[in-house]
Amino acid sequence: MKLRLCHLYPELLNLYGDRGNILVLCRRAEWRGIAVEVTPVSLGDKLDPQGYDLIFLGGGPDQEQGVASADLLAKGPWLKEAVEAGVALLAICGGYQLLGEYYRTGSGETLPGAGLFAAYTEAGTRRLKGNIAIQVEELEVDRPVIGFENHGGRTFLQGARPLGRVIYGDGNNGSDGTEGARYKNAVGTYLHGPLLSKNPHLADYLLRLALQRRHGEVELPPLDDSLEFAVNEAVYRRFLPTKGKW
Template structure:
């Protein structure tokens, strides 16, 4: 089996160690003898035809605006990609970029969500409960965003157990739509969340290989230790 991961504008959207997510996806696939090719994608080599996992991160305001402007030419491609159930991970500014802004700036408007910016940044460690009624799992991370996102009718990615989430009142964070995972939990989201990392890999493999059933488990003791430390730390606070 093999998987192609495309990372959008990694040189621009590299604010909080997004390369950690790529490293995790790549390593976890390779340990299971799944070949991985990672492409750094910009407007010069934009193509979603053979993409299995698409990653859109966050960056500095100035650089994020630059990327947003360049991506406008491809918004229909990205929309089709998502509607076709292909796997995408959009983080932080990359999540907000998919909708519209309440300011004069124009977003990609691929999703019907809107972001309003407030002076006070929502910042800190965060724990959310994700998954379905039958299969719940916690995701830990760090959020740092001025945007408050109204996700309207979309399903949230998780319920906030500790932290702020999409806004500081409703208690939900991010959104899931088909196989798109969008969240404020920035940068290296996957290292401490091996369950989520494997879910993303599994979905990509299921899309591509009818015969695929499940991933074999890995030794996640370091991952669990780091994950549990955040949960414990927040319980103490």
């Protein structure tokens, strides 16, 4: 069994260790005997919508987002074709914003998005930053998803369903209790960290989504995630302002 992973704009969009998500996915696959092929795709490169099982897009500051925006707009039809065909996708922060309808920066510039998520983003007057925990209902393991958010944009969903509901933190916009967006097997989120190192249950969920298109339903052999879940619980409880679900 083989996992084909596309890393979009690795040299432009890699804030807060987002590349660590690639490392986590590769290790968790390889520990189970699944070979992984990682292909970097950048400015001007063609994106083969049939060539990958999972596409990753990290975060970046406004300048780098501006550079990537026009190219991502050109790749938009390929991305949509891939997702419609069942390819999994994970986009973090700036990458998440660029997959919506548009991102309006603090200077008033409007960066058109790829339109994968029915959502839009506008710059706010203060940054939303700090530790965050959300509840994601689709996960098999009943634990929170935790991370660190640091974004000036406010994302508002216009038909897209959220990745999860905020337990504490700001999420998409600090007001409606949503975090991230979902469309088919595509996931967008503001959670850095890197996200997947503290959330093995989310990492395995994405791996299963990525593998099932070519291989059908895949049962991933369990791994010893006691250390990862100990970190997940410790961080969750450390920043929990009131008694929560877990």
